[in-house]
Amino acid sequence: MMRGSRLLLVERVAAGGSSASGGGASASSSSRASFSGPSGGRAATAEEAARAKGAEKEKRRWSFALQDTPSTIRKYIDDVDKGYAIRLSLFVGILCSVGYTTYQYFVYRQRHLPLAQRWGKFSPTVPITLLERTELPGKMHLYRFALPTPADYAGYEPVSSVRVHSGLVRDMDSISRWFTPVSHPMERGIIEFAIKDADPGRMASRLHHLTTGDVLYLGSWMKEFPYTANKYTDIGVVCSVGGSSVALQLMKVITANENDKTRLSILYCAQSAAALPFENLFLEMSKKHPDRLKVAFNVLTRNGRNSTVANGEIPVNLGLLDHTTLVKSLPPPPIADPVTGVTPDASKTKILVCAPTSLMAPLAGRPSPIWNISYYQGPFYKYGGMLKEMGYQRSQVYKFGVSTHILAHHY
Ligand SMILES: Cc1cc2nc3c(=O)[nH]c(=O)nc-3n(C[C@H](O)[C@H](O)[C@H](O)COP(=O)(O)OP(=O)(O)OC[C@H]3O[C@@H](n4cnc5c(N)ncnc54)[C@H](O)[C@@H]3O)c2cc1C
Numbered sequence: 001m002m003r004g005s006r007l008l009l010v011e012r013v014a015a016g017g018s019s020a021s022g023g024g025a026s027a028s029s030s031s032r033a034s035f036s037g038p039s040g041g042r043a044a045t046a047e048e049a050a051r052a053k054g055a056e057k058e059k060r061r062w063s064f065a066l067q068d069t070p071s072t073i074r075k076y077i078d079d080v081d082k083g084y085a086i087r088l089s090l091f092v093g094i095l096c097s098v099g100y101t102t103y104q105y106f107v108y109r110q111r112h113l114p115l116a117q118r119w120g121k122f123s124p125t126v127p128i129t130l131l132e133r134t135e136l137p138g139k140m141h142l143y144r145f146a147l148p149t150p151a152d153y154a155g156y157e158p159v160s161s162v163r164v165h166s167g168l169v170r171d172m173d174s175i176s177r178w179f180t181p182v183s184h185p186m187e188r189g190i191i192e193f194a195i196k197d198a199d200p201g202r203m204a205s206r207l208h209h210l211t212t213g214d215v216l217y218l219g220s221w222m223k224e225f226p227y228t229a230n231k232y233t234d235i236g237v238v239c240s241v242g243g244s245s246v247a248l249q250l251m252k253v254i255t256a257n258e259n260d261k262t263r264l265s266i267l268y269c270a271q272s273a274a275a276l277p278f279e280n281l282f283l284e285m286s287k288k289h290p291d292r293l294k295v296a297f298n299v300l301t302r303n304g305r306n307s308t309v310a311n312g313e314i315p316v317n318l319g320l321l322d323h324t325t326l327v328k329s330l331p332p333p334p335i336a337d338p339v340t341g342v343t344p345d346a347s348k349t350k351i352l353v354c355a356p357t358s359l360m361a362p363l364a365g366r367p368s369p370i371w372n373i374s375y376y377q378g379p380f381y382k383y384g385g386m387l388k389e390m391g392y393q394r395s396q397v398y399k400f401g402v403s404t405h406i407l408a409h410h411y
Pocket residue numbers: 161177178179180181193194195196197198199200201202203204205242245401404
């Protein structure tokens with residue numbers, strides 16, 4: 001009997017001792033065990049120890065039940081008059097805290113990414129500081145901004161645009177507009193925009209008042225036409241002065257990559273030779289990369305300042321845009337060449353149109369107003385105009401500016 005009691009004691013110690021609540025029960029079972037002999041006693045005590053362990057576990061469970069709430073707090077939660085409001089406030093508070101923590105977690109995870117690769121909905125706007133504003137012909141301005149740190153870079157995939165928030169300029173409320181950067185995506189610490197003065201526009205009035213050192217904010221990014229090096233053999237861009245940012249962005253990306261063999265043909269359209277910003281830049285680049293870049297100009301009149309286009313130093317198409325100009329300036333449509341008999345591969349040629357509706361409509365038809373949460377270019381009957389007449393297929397033509405809806409695919 002003495003041996004049985006000692007065994008019981010040893011087993012209890014091994015089990016970590018019994019709980020206070022199980023104490024009484026274990027005392028009675030141990031006395032029962034003392035009558036059932038040494039082996040029966042051992043079984044009973046093991047069972048007892050397991051139960052005590054269970055009670056201990058029950059006491060130390062990590063989960064939280066409402067009954068565990070301290071009685072002082074529970075008193076308020078269960079209050080007949082204020083309980084509902086308190087429970088609701090608690091619920092909303094917890095929900096907001098979880099939401100805010102999740103947001104901060106995503107912000108933290110994305111802080112090392114290039115600006116355009118941050119998930120727009122989960123990253124704060126990025127302040128950019130105006131360094132320089134250069135006035136160009138055609139009411140165009142080139143804005144050069146510093147990114148928050150010299151190591152930052154836009155890192156966008158061409159052709160992309162970013163939503164620029166004005167912040168509080170001269171106490172005017174903050175508004176935002178899309179702009180297409182013209183600096184290379186890998187340029188460190190700097191971002192540039194070519195912005196046409198849309199006076200009397202709302203953003204235009206804020207941009208007028210910007211001085212060096214003023215801050216704007218970059219918001220979410222959208223990738224409109226997805227460009228991949230060497231995917232197409234030829235890309236033709238028809239752009240107006242306001243749409244020249246797209247041509248500049250593509251030109252910078254393509255010419256900076258020596259392995260990219262895509263041929264880019266730009267047809268740059270303006271009212272007059274006086275309104276042709278970046279004329280010299282386009283010409284310089286086409287001289288530097290004659291095998292990959294071809295630039296043609298179309299102006300309604302040569303009148304204007306002294307320029308290569310106005311002086312007639314370079315060939316320029318005068319008057320309204322017509323088939324002859326398009327044939328000379330763009331890659332050929334997929335129809336058999338009358339001389340060689342060769343039909344260009346339609347999947348290897350793309351024509352991009354970035355112009356106001358007054359130019360886009362006669363060229364390729366109006367952009368579609370429906371389903372603008374995607375980059376859907378509209379039903380077949382929305383494609384028409386000169387490009388269709390020349391034989392370009394609907395799938396070959398991309399019209400810019402069709403998707404500015406808040407739900408559109410952004411980064
Ligand atoms: C994807 C995308 C990329 C873009 N990229 C560029 C870019 O790189 N560069 C660029 O310059 N633009 C770009 N734009 C256009 C730009 O976002 C703005 O639409 C443009 O700058 C005009 O903005 P705003 O606020 O000044 O004009 P808003 O106030 O929006 O007015 C729109 C037009 O109406 C006219 N208007 C306004 N009020 C009056 C009035 N009372 N009487 C007469 N006319 C009036 C304005 O002059 C303007 O032409 C882009 C647009 C998109 C969708």
